[in-house]
Amino acid sequence: PITFYRKDYTAPNYKISRTDLTFTLNPSRTKVASRLEFEVWDHSNPDNLPLELDGEDLELDQVLLNGEKLDATCYTQSHTGLTIHNPGREGVLEITVYIQPDQNTRLEGLYVSNGNFFTQCEAQGFRRITYFSDRPDVLSQFTVTLIANEATHPVSLSNGNLIEEKKLGEGLHMTRWEDPFPKPAYLFALVAGRFVCQEETVKKGDGKPALLQVWVEPGNLDKTDFAMQSLKKSIDWDRERFGLELDLDRFMIVATADFNMGAMENKGLNIFNTKFVFANPELATDVDFENVESVVGHEYFHNWTGNRVTCRDWFQLSLKEGLTVFRDQEFSADMMAEGLDEVQADSARAVKRIEDVKVLRAAQFPEDAGPMAHPIRPDSYQEINNFYTVTVYEKGAEVIRMQHTLLGEQLFQRGMQIYFERHDGQAVTCEDFVGAMETALQEAHPELDLKQFRHWYSQAGTPEVSASWTQTNGQLVLTLKQNCRPTPGQAIKPAFHIPVKLGFVEKASGRDVPLQLESNTNALHGDVLDFTESTQTFVFTGLDKPVVPSLLRSFSAPVILQSAHTTDDLIFLAGHDNDPFNRWDACQKIYGKAILDIYLQRGLTDGANTQAAVQIVENLLKDKQLSDGFLALALQLPSEGTLLEAFDGLVDPVAMHFARTTLRDLLACTFGADFKAIYDARNLTGQPYSYNAVAASQRALKNVALAYLVAAGADEELNVAKAQYAASNNMTDRMAALSNIVHNGPGNPPELAEFFERFNNEALAVDKWFMLQATVPASNENVNTLQTVRELLKHPSFTLKNPNRARSLLAAFAMQNPSVFHSHSGDGYALWADLVIELNTINPQVAARMARGLDRWTKLVPALQEKAHKQLERVLDTDKLSPDVREVIGKALD
Ligand code: HT7
Numbered sequence: 001p002i003t004f005y006r007k008d009y010t011a012p013n014y015k016i017s018r019t020d021l022t023f024t025l026n027p028s029r030t031k032v033a034s035r036l037e038f039e040v041w042d043h044s045n046p047d048n049l050p051l052e053l054d055g056e057d058l059e060l061d062q063v064l065l066n067g068e069k070l071d072a073t074c075y076t077q078s079h080t081g082l083t084i085h086n087p088g089r090e091g092v093l094e095i096t097v098y099i100q101p102d103q104n105t106r107l108e109g110l111y112v113s114n115g116n117f118f119t120q121c122e123a124q125g126f127r128r129i130t131y132f133s134d135r136p137d138v139l140s141q142f143t144v145t146l147i148a149n150e151a152t153h154p155v156s157l158s159n160g161n162l163i164e165e166k167k168l169g170e171g172l173h174m175t176r177w178e179d180p181f182p183k184p185a186y187l188f189a190l191v192a193g194r195f196v197c198q199e200e201t202v203k204k205g206d207g208k209p210a211l212l213q214v215w216v217e218p219g220n221l222d223k224t225d226f227a228m229q230s231l232k233k234s235i236d237w238d239r240e241r242f243g244l245e246l247d248l249d250r251f252m253i254v255a256t257a258d259f260n261m262g263a264m265e266n267k268g269l270n271i272f273n274t275k276f277v278f279a280n281p282e283l284a285t286d287v288d289f290e291n292v293e294s295v296v297g298h299e300y301f302h303n304w305t306g307n308r309v310t311c312r313d314w315f316q317l318s319l320k321e322g323l324t325v326f327r328d329q330e331f332s333a334d335m336m337a338e339g340l341d342e343v344q345a346d347s348a349r350a351v352k353r354i355e356d357v358k359v360l361r362a363a364q365f366p367e368d369a370g371p372m373a374h375p376i377r378p379d380s381y382q383e384i385n386n387f388y389t390v391t392v393y394e395k396g397a398e399v400i401r402m403q404h405t406l407l408g409e410q411l412f413q414r415g416m417q418i419y420f421e422r423h424d425g426q427a428v429t430c431e432d433f434v435g436a437m438e439t440a441l442q443e444a445h446p447e448l449d450l451k452q453f454r455h456w457y458s459q460a461g462t463p464e465v466s467a468s469w470t471q472t473n474g475q476l477v478l479t480l481k482q483n484c485r486p487t488p489g490q491a492i493k494p495a496f497h498i499p500v501k502l503g504f505v506e507k508a509s510g511r512d513v514p515l516q517l518e519s520n521t522n523a524l525h526g527d528v529l530d531f532t533e534s535t536q537t538f539v540f541t542g543l544d545k546p547v548v549p550s551l552l553r554s555f556s557a558p559v560i561l562q563s564a565h566t567t568d569d570l571i572f573l574a575g576h577d578n579d580p581f582n583r584w585d586a587c588q589k590i591y592g593k594a595i596l597d598i599y600l601q602r603g604l605t606d607g608a609n610t611q612a613a614v615q616i617v618e619n620l621l622k623d624k625q626l627s628d629g630f631l632a633l634a635l636q637l638p639s640e641g642t643l644l645e646a647f648d649g650l651v652d653p654v655a656m657h658f659a660r661t662t663l664r665d666l667l668a669c670t671f672g673a674d675f676k677a678i679y680d681a682r683n684l685t686g687q688p689y690s691y692n693a694v695a696a697s698q699r700a701l702k703n704v705a706l707a708y709l710v711a712a713g714a715d716e717e718l719n720v721a722k723a724q725y726a727a728s729n730n731m732t733d734r735m736a737a738l739s740n741i742v743h744n745g746p747g748n749p750p751e752l753a754e755f756f757e758r759f760n761n762e763a764l765a766v767d768k769w770f771m772l773q774a775t776v777p778a779s780n781e782n783v784n785t786l787q788t789v790r791e792l793l794k795h796p797s798f799t800l801k802n803p804n805r806a807r808s809l810l811a812a813f814a815m816q817n818p819s820v821f822h823s824h825s826g827d828g829y830a831l832w833a834d835l836v837i838e839l840n841t842i843n844p845q846v847a848a849r850m851a852r853g854l855d856r857w858t859k860l861v862p863a864l865q866e867k868a869h870k871q872l873e874r875v876l877d878t879d880k881l882s883p884d885v886r887e888v889i890g891k892a893l894d
Pocket residue numbers: 120122123260261262263264265298299302321385388845
């Protein structure tokens with residue numbers, strides 16, 4: 001395999017200042033004619049540098065240079081591109097190629113989905129459309145002409161403004177599009193087919209109108225209202241919070257059922273997975289609604305952070321992705337808090353923060369500890385598609401958030417302003433972003449810098465921070481230590497600059513006391529401590545009464561905190577911390593300790609930590625101040641993935657599942673009456689559904705209570721779920737009821753068949769149906785989930801060609817169902833290997849994601865390791881293994 005290195009970056013030989021493309025769209029043979037105006041990148045370049053164009057799976061028809069047809073001696077064609085030997089210092093290149101969109105199951109480049117044409121060009125899909133300098137630092141002004149059959153493809157769209165439209169005869173029609181903004185090829189898009197749209201007009205920054213459109217296949221228009229509202233909210237929010245205006249006359253969203261990822265921010269023509277557009281109460285859960293709002297926001301926010309300022313090379317991916325995830329997280333938090341009073345708003349923002357940190361701990365921490373660990377700005381890759389990771393995205397967002405914490409909102413916004421002043425219209429690096437933030441910081445505090453902070457960009461791994469303290473004679477001496485374990489290629493790492501947001505909660509009153517630092521006073525900025533050395537001691541004064549430190553408030557840095565808190569301290573913080581995030585985290589720590597004890601004691605529940613977990617839940621249930629959203633999260637136990645990662649040793653996921661189930665059942669039995677009361681108070685059967693943060697929180701809490709009730713109970717409680725299923729008027733309640741029935745009850749309940757019957761024409765609901773069955777845990781003795789998955793693979797509605805459907809079975813059982821995937825027989829691994837191998841030939845990108853299922857195999861107990869190893873080897877030995885899958889499996893076996 002070829003490895004690409006960040007250090008090897010060189011500028012291209014040529015610019016392509018203008019690009020004209022003409023597509024004659026035909027599903028089996030599309031003609032692509034390009035006209036490229038090029039000139040040397042740098043006028044000091046020598047003459048006769050080759051012009052290197054990327055291209056894959058293209059049928060070359062002809063090449064013209066300045067109007068003259070080139071013979072084959074003037075260029076070299078390979079399976080990765082076309083090199084023009086002596087193009088001259090500037091000129092016009094015209095290339096004609098043919099491609100086969102209906103054969104494109106990889107869904108990269110131009111492909112056909114349900115008869116309609118779509119493109120996906122990020123990261124390197126454009127080279128599957130035509131020969132081009134397919135790298136993000138080559139920005140070009142595009143004009144695109146689309147010629148299509150008017151009957152079968154009446155709508156044809158591309159980036160920018162529609163400048164011409166006409167019938168051509170012979171049943172063909174043409175549209176021409178001009179994008180005023182120079183852009184890299186990865187932001188190019190075209191869509192053609194049968195579509196309908198909902199549209200609205202809003203005002204742009206210059207007061208002129210902009211047309212917003214959401215395009216879907218006929219029959220789906222009733223699912224687009226929420227996406228349109230979300231788009232309008234995103235536009236308003238970016239203006240109000242970041243001062244960034246919509247810069248386009250036309251902003252379009254198009255939904256497709258066949259899409260490798262969530263959505264794509266092509267300039268003015270966002271293409272979305274239907275999963276992140278379609279939302280109505282019958283089909284979408286509250287979480288789906290939340291995701292639609294956040295993904296619509298994310299793609300819109302890319303218009304500035306990604307499109308106006310883009311990446312110089314793909315190693316800089318986090319420049320746009322980390323920053324844009326941070327922006328979408330803040331957007332969602334602000335939307336959740338909208339219209340609430342200050343206390344409720346704080347709680348709503350904390351709920352969002354907790355949700356984000358749960359994802360980080362469950363997915364990114366394992367990645368950072370495994371064979372694919374990489375810095376948010378990777379140093380190398382074999383296949384760039386494998387680096388659209390939780391590290392680049394979610395940890396990348398944490399790194400931006402830490403800069404926000406260090407600078408504060410005002411200086412952070414000043415940094416953004418400097419970033420755009422310096423780099424609008426350019427392709428830049430992560431260093432350029434930090435440089436802008438550092439300038440903003442130094443405008444206000446010339447003595448500070450972000451020098452050490454930059455390690456967060458270059459070092460992989462999750463730092464472990466240990467905290468201990470003593471309080472005597474009015475002083476509290478806090479000692480912090482940090483350590484980051486080796487990751488591939490990085491054995492020893494200098495200390496990180498870790499912002500530790502903290503408070504001291506007085507035991508007697510539960511109030512925060514003022515923070516006063518005796519020594520190194522310049523390390524404290526407000527309530528944020530700069531922790532920069534491997535071991536550092538801070539002396540706080542004015543603490544006459546006993547306090548409990550609350551550290552890393554709001555999860556101010558992506559680290560693993562091991563604190564010297566006693567069980568009593570944690571119970572205290574769970575009830576009194578003035579930081580809601582840390583209240584939740586104290587609950588999680590206790591639950592985690594209790595489950596690990598049960599795991600180590602093979603099911604015994606008589607330990608002190610189990611008692612503490614019971615105490616925590618009792619306190620939570622008594623506390624009438626807590627919001628429903630917070631309580632729903634605080635009552636949930638850590639996920640199995642988080643528990644497996646937290647255990648320092650080789651682990652048996654099946655036993656861990658049973659340990660977690662044991663604690664859940666104990667809590668369910670102990671507090672059955674309370675859960676019933678919560679459930680009854682919020683079971684508003686018959687009330688009309690509306691999606692809003694408050695109503696969603698109520699439903700979330702009700703459904704957490706339902707899960708405990710069903711866990712505790714026998715038939716009677718299962719009947720509560722059945723009654724909820726029968727009465728539900730929305731997907732949130734329907735799915736919650738059904739998952740309780742399917743995961744806990746007898747196999748093949750009638751509700752499962754009813755669900756399929758009701759929704760078999762709705763692909764996203766059918767995905768849910770598959771997913772529910774693939775996630776039945778080992779603790780349900782009525783069901784053999786692996787057997788069910790094998791049978792479902794043969795179901796007429798199943799196909800590996802559709803990524804959502806493939807994920808609904810394969811990702812569900814291999815990544816969301818540890819107790820079945822890691823079954824002691826090893827059959828889960830064998831099934832996983834079969835499917836990765838099959839998917840590899842259909843869609844390497846999606847196959848490579850699924851191939852990550854055994855990333856953490858070396859953390860398993862020896863008997864499981866042996867079985868996992870055998871299947872990993874089997875995948876690696878497969879004929880025609882794609883570079884995508886090869887990289888993932890190769891690194892796992894390294
Ligand atoms: N920037 C987009 C990335 C993306 C993508 C990458 C590789 C292959 C397919 C893809 N589809 C979309 C999505 C985003 O972060 O907004």
